[in-house]
Amino acid sequence: MRKIGNFTAFFGADDVFSNWHPCRFTYHDVAFTSVEQFMMFSKAKLFSDEKSAARILATRDPMTQKMIGRKVAGFDQKIWVAKRESIVFVGCREKFAQNPGLRSILLATAPTELVEASPYDLIWGVGLGERDPRLTDRSQWRGQNLLGITLMRVRDALAMN
Template identity: 45%
Template sequence: MSNTVELPRTAAEAVALEATGRSFKYLCFWGHADDRGGEVGRGCLSQWWPGKFTEDGHRFATAEHYMMAHKAWLFGDAAIAERILAAGHPAQAQKLGRQVRGFDQAIWEAERFDIVVRGNIAKFGQHAEALAFLLATRNRVLVEASPRDRIWGIGLAEDDPKASRPRTWRGLNLLGFALMEARTRLNS
């Protein structure tokens, strides 16, 4: 008998599994500040967590820098990618990512999830304490409880009672599911 727990990989799957009576333990996060007195905590799950890492000779200040640089490279905008890599804060990287020339929404939607998974594999693979935290989340459904983000988060705050019920989420929780995929790959 397998100890594998079937976890949802999308918000739609979470709703469907919930409708069959399945329940899950959720770990909500939002923001990059750690909440464990100097130890790595939920903040490491954020794309803005200040954990530098490298890939293919490029240095990324945060996973947000990684996502935005790869967005620029996807559309052939090397100039914006270089500015993103040099950005001093993830908010600057994010703003530059919105200026990518040649952007195509359909292509981005097809590629964004895998880009974020790869970025988080690189990030956690190069930070042992953060990796230990991620792996310790085990079979929890990771939920970016951002009240402002309906794509990468759930569009609800952690203290909202709807945050633990996927059918009431206002967002896709792409970051939470990308982190879960990274966790699976890093754990194998």
């Protein structure tokens, strides 16, 4: 995590804001080891692919979870786009609500704008690296920053509790 002006940039599994960051939380009596696992499990369940859901729960490796999630049977892009942000919101909310140390770190970022500084991800990130000088200029972003937006929504929700 790196604060740059009114932005807090993050990237990589070692960063607590990453969906790949190892953490434990439960949702509806199912235990998860990362938000990535929650996201891919939820994706499999959304499309009624129980085999993939079970495989995702059986591994702790986020890359493997992502690979399984990319091959979910019955996947429909339109449905996924409509549901993905609410799924990740729930996963992030549970991660930070159930882990007080992580919650404190998230709340301490207020009022900065959270930015996933992934040079590769144009959906969840901004498509720019953490050291890219364009990072603090939204008009230069190549990606949507959905994870940053979702984390700010979680931060706002947890700040009210």
